[in-house]
Amino acid sequence: MSKDRYSRQSFLGADSEEFISRCTVGVPGLGGGGSHIVQQLAHIGFQRYVLYDYDVAEESNLNRLVGATLTDALAETPKLHLAIKMIYGLQPNANIQGFACKWQDKPEPLRECQMILGCVDSYKTREELEIVCRRYLMHYIDIGMDVHGKERPVIGGQIIQSSPGGLCMRCMGFLTDEKLAAEAARYGNAGPRPQVVWPNGVLASTAVGLAVDLVTNWTRRTRTHAFLAYDGNEGTIRESLTLRNLAIKQCPHFASSEVGDPVLVEL
Amino acid sequence: MKTHIKMTGELHASILQDLKRRHPFAAERVGFVFGRLGSLADGGRLVLLTRYHSIADDQYVEDNTVGARIGSDALTWAMQAVYHGRPAREGIFHIHLHGHRGETGMSATDRREIPNLIPGFQSVGRDAGHGIIILSLDHGSGWVWVQGSAEPAYAECISVIGAPIGVFERRRTA
């Protein structure tokens, strides 16, 4: 491998290539957001992956599934295979643990990660992933987008960093009981949600930027949490308004004692 | 069977800050850090460090044949902590700092002295993992005894989940 390969990202730091290569990243969900994320991580030099997706490429994915072709849609190529092929095409020595199932069905491999980039499509799953990250000490970076309004569609999205010891998604005002209840009332399934490639790309790129900063500290900014709100109509990413007047300084939702495998207290 | 130790960046920083302090007579400082177990795939073990206890200056014993020697008060405290940690299956790890960069291992003195503490911890906190962690300025090594085992598992990795992330991987064989 030529020394030139990462020369254009030398500003990340002299040892950044090594730091990046040692980090294990979990990506549950390899659809519109996850496929972007995996592509970028592979380009940058990440070598170790824990991937989950049980779904296959379909024609309706082709507007946004990075790496998928018409042939893949016809062949119903598993999204996991597309991601693995993407990674090996750039990093032939990558160490990939890939699971064609929901992460909840095989959660142990995720626990070795230093960070998880969540590209899932329900508040409930986000809540569950954050709990796992707090239990097994991992950074959690979440992305999601939505399109609402019929007369004048509005694209919105978020990139959130929730880290052990720092503010969580509830603290930051993203996860609320009301949102979870409304989602549960829809039986957790809102039907096919609008999804397009360019907002996914913006969100995924921003998430990968957060991830690279966590590994290399190239910005020298020690970020304990982040909630960035994407306005797809204006084309802006700004810190969420909910952070501006945040009264919470320390997360009350996750006890520092709730770490490791659950310990039951027999009554 | 893989063994992996994790701690937050905040905990790592506070441990380093404490261990770097000069002691009135000991050449180095030691402390105790507590951890809980998590299960990995294929029977592997995760040790998640939760809190640190700094040993007070007056609980050291002056002994110029070793870097640091802690007295009976410190050991009694540690045993009591293990006892009180039993419901949560919280184990204890002896921790100190070697003041160089790069991967570190046990010195001859470490190897002779520290493992002797483990059977006592195991007898009190049977269901927890106990062990030894040695940090360097930018790395770390760990040895974990789980549930009655006579020999430790050498931690293949210590991860610091902070900003930045630290991944200290074992390259040595001992």
Next chain:
Amino acid sequence: MAYPAEQTDDLKRYSEKLSLLPEAGVSFLLMEGLRLPAGCQPSVCDALLCPVAKDGYPSRLYLSVQVASPYTRNWNCSNARIGERNWFAFSWKVDLLSPTLTQLLIAHLNGFAKDK
């Protein structure tokens, strides 16, 4: 959160083992070997009683398997991840004023034995 001892003592009658499982600010009650009403298949399974409001329900009973019962239920919660296990629950709202834990459990178990 601790529950009144007399209530947890009473609840113990319904399962082989009762434990507290705290997670993310909620104290679940894990009932291992909960005996289900007649007609249920299986007749025994593990359950998590959540006596506080969560996900739009004032309280909820999660089960370790999707139980077949005389009345068809809407299992709108599958593979909910709590305490590092996967759980199932059907849509069943229990509206009681200040129930004891046992009253809450029975009200949820009635979901298997009653048409709504």
